Amino acid sequence: MRDVAVIGVGLTKFGELWDKSFRQLISEAGSKAILDSGISGKDIDAMYIGSMSSGRFIGQEHIGALVADASGFSHLHIPATRVEGACASGGLAVREGYLSIASGINDVVVIGGIEKMNDVAGTSATETLATAADQEWEAFFGQTFPGIYATIATRHMHEYGTTKEDLAKVAVKNHANGALNPYAQYQKEIKIEKALNATMVAYPLGLFDCSPVTDGAASVVLCAAEKAKQFCKKPVKIIGSGQASDTLALHARRDICTLDATVSAGKMAYNQAKIKPTDIDFAEVHDCFTIAEICAIEDLGFVKKGEGGKAIDNKISTIDGKIPINTSGGLKSKGHPVGATGVAQIVEVTQQLRGIADKRQVKGAKIGLAHNVGGSGATCVVHIMEAM
Amino acid sequence: MKSNVARFWREIPQRYSIIGNKCGSCERVFFPPRESCPFCRRKSMGKMDDFKLSGKGEVVSYTIIHVAPEDFEEQVPYPVAIIELDEGPRLTAQIVDCDINDVKIGMKVESTFRRIQEDGYIGAIYYGYKFKPLEENK
Numbered sequence: 132m133r134d135v136a137v138i139g140v141g142l143t144k145f146g147e148l149w150d151k152s153f154r155q156l157i158s159e160a161g162s163k164a165i166l167d168s169g170i171s172g173k174d175i176d177a178m179y180i181g182s183m184s185s186g187r188f189i190g191q192e193h194i195g196a197l198v199a200d201a202s203g204f205s206h207l208h209i210p211a212t213r214v215e216g217a218c219a220s221g222g223l224a225v226r227e228g229y230l231s232i233a234s235g236i237n238d239v240v241v242i243g244g245i246e247k248m249n250d251v252a253g254t255s256a257t258e259t260l261a262t263a264a265d266q267e268w269e270a271f272f273g274q275t276f277p278g279i280y281a282t283i284a285t286r287h288m289h290e291y292g293t294t295k296e297d298l299a300k301v302a303v304k305n306h307a308n309g310a311l312n313p314y315a316q317y318q319k320e321i322k323i324e325k326a327l328n329a330t331m332v333a334y335p336l337g338l339f340d341c342s343p344v345t346d347g348a349a350s351v352v353l354c355a356a357e358k359a360k361q362f363c364k365k366p367v368k369i370i371g372s373g374q375a376s377d378t379l380a381l382h383a384r385r386d387i388c389t390l391d392a393t394v395s396a397g398k399m400a401y402n403q404a405k406i407k408p409t410d411i412d413f414a415e416v417h418d419c420f421t422i423a424e425i426c427a428i429e430d431l432g433f434v435k436k437g438e439g440g441k442a443i444d445n446k447i448s449t450i451d452g453k454i455p456i457n458t459s460g461g462l463k464s465k466g467h468p469v470g471a472t473g474v475a476q477i478v479e480v481t482q483q484l485r486g487i488a489d490k491r492q493v494k495g496a497k498i499g500l501a502h503n504v505g506g507s508g509a510t511c512v513v514h515i516m517e518a519m
Numbered sequence: 520m521k522s523n524v525a526r527f528w529r530e531i532p533q534r535y536s537i538i539g540n541k542c543g544s545c546e547r548v549f550f551p552p553r554e555s556c557p558f559c560r561r562k563s564m565g566k567m568d569d570f571k572l573s574g575k576g577e578v579v580s581y582t583i584i585h586v587a588p589e590d591f592e593e594q595v596p597y598p599v600a601i602i603e604l605d606e607g608p609r610l611t612a613q614i615v616d617c618d619i620n621d622v623k624i625g626m627k628v629e630s631t632f633r634r635i636q637e638d639g640y641i642g643a644i645y646y647g648y649k650f651k652p653l654e655e656n657k
Contacts, residue, residue: 258588268551269611272635273591274599281582282601289624334583382601382609387580
């Protein structure tokens with residue numbers, strides 16, 4: 132198996148982008164990544180596009196070819212494939228590209244991730260997100276997507292004494308990080324009172340425990356590591372890639388508070404990279420809800436099970452902490468255009484490892500991790516990256 | 520998104536009567552019923568027999584929904600819980616017939632047959648299980 136490197140990254144601004152279309156967003160992110168990488172169109176062997184639900188969000192399927200076309204590559208007839216795994220679609224697209232290069236089939240692959248969520252009404256967006264859950268056995272009975280994560284939170288509070296304040300602190304931390312990210316949807320800090328007093332969405336989760344509805348796109352260019360320096364001065368190597376699945380419905384899992392898919396994908400990536408969780412310098416984790424970040428840092432082995440709620444007080448997950456978590460602002464503050472999220476995480480990790488994360492820069496960052504979840508934990512993708 | 524009504528009548532035995540199935544090889548009980556047992560897999564083929572669950576169980580965790588999909592909007596706030604049935608399987612359902620503040624982890628509950636949602640004013644009405652506090656506890 133060959134080593135694979137990230138040689139270029141691109142991101143659009145995240146937010147409610149009323150004046151930008153699906154095509155404009157993905158072309159913008161893709162062009163930025165390609166220009167950053169030093170490749171040109173004829174070098175591209177394949178494209179993988181992550182999108183959760185373009186069919187419901189903009190009424191358009193078949194977006195693999197659409198994205199290649201919109202990017203100006205139709206005459207090159209590049210193989211272009213859409214990859215879907217709910218909110219993990221972006222991470223899965225990265226992994227498919229990674230596998231295609233590692234296998235020796237491709238040398239240079241462009242990955243895109245996109246979701247244009249604001250072209251439908253808010254309630255439609257929420258219902259589309261709920262299709263990541265089990266439609267027949269969860270949503271049918273009135274359960275919602277925030278409700279599912281709220282059910283995890285209630286149990287976590289019951290078993291480990293996690294508090295609503297612990298949840299709110301995750302939002303406060305990620306907003307503080309997002310305030311330093313010019314691409315974030317919300318570039319402002321919030322006070323804990325604001326999070327605690329917000330409108331209830333699904334007890335115990337209030338509005339500030341939830342990631343927003345976002346338009347945005349992200350792109351990365353992957354290349355066989357042996358050829359990376361032909362194109363790019365600062366490639367970043369992918370040293371571990373893991374993926375796992377679990378039951379679609381939360382109620383059928385072994386444990387309500389553990390995402391076994393995260394544990395499993397994490398182990399796969401750690402084993403490949405031959406490192407331990409304590410070797411990770413910083414991570415982007417899937418904080419679609421505040422409780423999700425708490426579970427993620429436990430399940431990835433950064434803290435013991437049950438101690439995730441205290442990671443901010445204990446200066447572990449803060450930007451100046453032992454393992455800074457979500458320096459980009461995370462899904463909470465940077466925004467969560469679902470299909471783009473997993474790719475955008477790779478963009479942030481790459482920028483940190485290149486030392487160009489500006490005010491968000493983690494000092495001495497050598498090894499970073501990206502963790503992308505689909506649904507309430509039925510799919511998980513983990514990538515570990517190292518500066519070359 | 521409206522579906523053909525077959526999507527719903529197909530699930531009537533499960534949603535009206537909580538009928539799951541049991542693996543003839545390891546005796547584990549499943550709800551909803553599975554085509555094969557995840558533990559015995561090929562050994563369970565053709566040995567998955569219908570099994571009616573008692574509908575009694577305990578709340579493992581819950582939430583109170585305040586922002587609901589359109590079909591459930593008029594019910595907010597309403598509790599939704601994960602319930603572990605006495606026979607082992609877990610499911611997701613609404614908790615009814617009690618104050619929402621009384622819903623607790625560990626609470627004993629039993630199933631009750633209710634209207635779940637409907638396709639507008641002239642469409643099909645979908646029924647199924649909800650759970651209420653166990654009578655003997657009241």
